[in-house]
Amino acid sequence: xxxxxxxxxxxxxxxxxxxxxxxxxxxxxxxxxxxxxxxxxxxxxxxxxxxxxxxxxxxxxxxxxxxxxxxxxxxxxxxxxxxxxxxxxxxxxxxxxxxxxxxxxxxxxxxxxxxxxxxxxxxxxxxxxxxxxxxxxxxxxxxxxxx
Numbered sequence: 001x002x003x004x005x006x007x008x009x010x011x012x013x014x015x016x017x018x019x020x021x022x023x024x025x026x027x028x029x030x031x032x033x034x035x036x037x038x039x040x041x042x043x044x045x046x047x048x049x050x051x052x053x054x055x056x057x058x059x060x061x062x063x064x065x066x067x068x069x070x071x072x073x074x075x076x077x078x079x080x081x082x083x084x085x086x087x088x089x090x091x092x093x094x095x096x097x098x099x100x101x102x103x104x105x106x107x108x109x110x111x112x113x114x115x116x117x118x119x120x121x122x123x124x125x126x127x128x129x130x131x132x133x134x135x136x137x138x139x140x141x142x143x144x145x146x147x
Contacts, residue, residue: 004029004075005097007037011052012077015039022110026052026076028060028069028093035072036060052076053084057091067147069093078105082115090147 011025021040038055102112
């Protein structure tokens with residue numbers, strides 16, 4: 001087994017044993033070295049965004065003092081959910097290694113497939129002109145850092 005994926009699996013077991021959350025673990029790697037590892041902590045923190053991938057990305061960003069993890073890759077025990085895929089994209093990570101699938105997660109009571117197969121939100125736009133004002137202020141900033 002790949003040593004990085006093995007660390008992700010160990011993280012998942014750690015979270016399960018401590019009742020921190022579901023059976024998910026993730027490891028962020030840069031230049032062949034582990035930068036951060038984490039497991040799901042949704043139950044411990046009562047934070048629905050505390051997925052293993054998000055937790056690992058937060059730790060890696062803090063450790064490297066950057067939001068740009070483009071030189072990193074991530075190993076995760078399960079195919080990332082849409083939220084985690086968004087975090088991976090925002091972190092500029094280009095390669096994701098995963099083990100279980102979203103169907104595997106669904107089979108044990110998670111609802112990842114809902115995000116791929118069902119319409120689950122109603123979007124209602126309102127007050128666009130007012131909401132665009134901070135966009136204009138950002139656009140006019142000469143010292144902004146684009147990410």
